[in-house]
Amino acid sequence: MDEARIVSRDEAPPFALWAIAVLALSPFPASAIAYGYGPPDIARPALTLIMTWTAVVLSFLGGVRWGMETLLPQPRWYRQVISVLSALAAWLLLLARHRFPDTWILTGAIAAFLLQWLFDHQGPDVPARYPKLSTAITAAACVSLAVCLDQALRA
Numbered sequence: 001m002d003e004a005r006i007v008s009r010d011e012a013p014p015f016a017l018w019a020i021a022v023l024a025l026s027p028f029p030a031s032a033i034a035y036g037y038g039p040p041d042i043a044r045p046a047l048t049l050i051m052t053w054t055a056v057v058l059s060f061l062g063g064v065r066w067g068m069e070t071l072l073p074q075p076r077w078y079r080q081v082i083s084v085l086s087a088l089a090a091w092l093l094l095l096a097r098h099r100f101p102d103t104w105i106l107t108g109a110i111a112a113f114l115l116q117w118l119f120d121h122q123g124p125d126v127p128a129r130y131p132k133l134s135t136a137i138t139a140a141a142c143v144s145l146a147v148c149l150d151q152a153l154r155a
Contacts, residue, residue, distance in 0.1 A: 017129065018133075018136075027049060027050070028053065029143075033147070035148050036147045036151040047152075054112075054141065055093070057090075057137065058089070065119070068126055068130065072125060079123065086119075090109065103153055106148050107149060113138050
């Protein structure tokens, strides 16, 4: 694969990538609205949905990051380790539900997304499309999680 193609800084994400990203992000606002404004019998499952989707998406982002790193002739082990940490944190947060207050779990999820985003944006050797896409994903996730956090703080 042409290395110049991999590290292009001015390449915009194609429409198909944006369309898939929007579809993949839809569980965030849908579950946040259901949790924040829906009836109680829908709210609890909605919180489970958004936390599970958080773990899935953070695992996906870490996997993408891992994959980009393995494309390099000399993958940096520390970047690969960090790529796994966001997934691990998200799954631990999901498993910690019902053991800690929802406010802590939601705050941890927001922090995990923001840390993953910071990691992606300071990383070298990535195409311009990845930080743009990860920003959109992080924004959608964090706003949705913040709606849930607001509701959890009121409960």
